[in-house]
Amino acid sequence: MSKPNETRRRTPDDIVNSALELMSVRAWPGPERNPRIEDHIMNVPLGNRTTTRKLCIGGLLLLLGGTAIGAATTSIITQRFTGYAEDADGNRFEVEGIIQIDQVEGEEGATITIEKAPDQPLNHAELRLEDGQVLRMTPTTTDTRSGPTAGPVQPPKK
Amino acid sequence: MEPKAAMWCSSAVSDDASNLAISPFDLEGARAALSRRLAVDSAEHAQNSEREHALVERAKADPGAFAAIYRAHYTGIVGYLYRRVGHEHTAEDLATETFIKAMRSLPRYQSRGLPLKSWLLRIATNEAHRWARRNRRRSGSPPRNAGHEAPAHTARPDDERRRIVQEAFLALPAKWQDVLALHHLEGLGMEQAAMVLRCRAGTVKSRLSRARDGLRRELERRRYTHE
Numbered sequence: 001m002s003k004p005n006e007t008r009r010r011t012p013d014d015i016v017n018s019a020l021e022l023m024s025v026r027a028w029p030g031p032e033r034n035p036r037i038e039d040h041i042m043n044v045p046l047g048n049r050t051t052t053r054k055l056c057i058g059g060l061l062l063l064l065g066g067t068a069i070g071a072a073t074t075s076i077i078t079q080r081f082t083g084y085a086e087d088a089d090g091n092r093f094e095v096e097g098i099i100q101i102d103q104v105e106g107e108e109g110a111t112i113t114i115e116k117a118p119d120q121p122l123n124h125a126e127l128r129l130e131d132g133q134v135l136r137m138t139p140t141t142t143d144t145r146s147g148p149t150a151g152p153v154q155p156p157k158k
Numbered sequence: 159m160e161p162k163a164a165m166w167c168s169s170a171v172s173d174d175a176s177n178l179a180i181s182p183f184d185l186e187g188a189r190a191a192l193s194r195r196l197a198v199d200s201a202e203h204a205q206n207s208e209r210e211h212a213l214v215e216r217a218k219a220d221p222g223a224f225a226a227i228y229r230a231h232y233t234g235i236v237g238y239l240y241r242r243v244g245h246e247h248t249a250e251d252l253a254t255e256t257f258i259k260a261m262r263s264l265p266r267y268q269s270r271g272l273p274l275k276s277w278l279l280r281i282a283t284n285e286a287h288r289w290a291r292r293n294r295r296r297s298g299s300p301p302r303n304a305g306h307e308a309p310a311h312t313a314r315p316d317d318e319r320r321r322i323v324q325e326a327f328l329a330l331p332a333k334w335q336d337v338l339a340l341h342h343l344e345g346l347g348m349e350q351a352a353m354v355l356r357c358r359a360g361t362v363k364s365r366l367s368r369a370r371d372g373l374r375r376e377l378e379r380r381r382y383t384h385e
Contacts, residue, residue: 033232040258
C-alpha cells in the first residue's frame, strides 16, 4: 500500500491512459432511436404481412399544430401510432404503424404505413401518435389498388 | 487502462470466491469456481448465438425483422462512432449509413462464428474511415471535431482536455485509431478486435503498442496535461 504523502512516479503510459479514459467514459448523449433508419426499414417491401397505404394529405399544416408542424416544415418526422380504421362496409379494425411527415418541393405530405392492415380499402381512420396527438382522416377519393387518398385532416379530437 | 473484458474476468473470480468462502490459498477451489462461471457464461453465449442466428435468418427473408437487429444494436454502434469521431450529428449520420448498408448486405452475411455486433462494428469502422478520408480531402488535414468544441468563454477544463484528446486521436493513422477504439474504448479483447478488423490478434497487439506511442506523441505535441 502506498503512503499517503507519497507521490507516485508518472510513467509515459499515464498520459495515454488518462486520455483514453476521458474518451471511453463518453456515453452516447443522443436519442435511442433514429427516424431515418426506421423509415428505411419501413419502406422496404415487407411481403404479404404488411400493407402499405400512401395517403397524400393536402393542407397538412392545418392538422396538428405545435411540434408536428414545426418539424414537418423543416424536416421529416416519424412517429409510431395506434388506432383504428374502418373499411367501406363499416367494419372496424385495430391498426398500428408508422407515420412519416415530410416536405417535398414545398408541399407537405404524409406516408402512413399500416402494419397488418386488412386487404380491403380503408374508409376512415383515427390514429393516436406517440406524442398523444390524434389524427383523423377521411378519404376524398378511393383507389382500390393502393388504398384511399385522404383529404384534409380533421382537427384533433378533444 | 484495463479493457472492460479484463475487469469482468477478475470480478467473476472474486464474486465466486466470496460466495464459496474460499480461502486465499485454496487455488483449486478458485479454479473450480472460475470454470463453473465460465461454463455458465459459455452456455449463455451459445444460447445467445443461437437466438441471434435465428434473428439474422429471419431478417434475411423478411426485411421487417431487421428492426429487431436495429433496436438491439443501435445505441452500441452510434455510441462507438460518437466516441470515435467526437461529434453527435456526425455519429448519427455514420450510424444511419452503417445500418442501411447492413440491411442491404444482410442477405450475404454469413456468421462464421463472428457475432453480429462485430460485423456491425466492422461496417461502422469502415464508415468512420470514409468520413475521415472525405474530411482530409476537403481540408487537407485530419478531421477536427468542431461540433464538440465549446465557446472559449464557456469551456470547462474537461471540455478543453477532451477536445485536445479527440484531435490527437483523429490525427492518428486510421489503423491505429481502429485498435485504440475497439480495444480501449469498446473493451474488446485482442481476439475480438482482430475478428472485427480481419487480421490476427498479434497484429492488433503490435498495432496497439504503436498506436499508444503515437497517441502519446500527439498529446505531448498539443501540451496535454492529465491533471
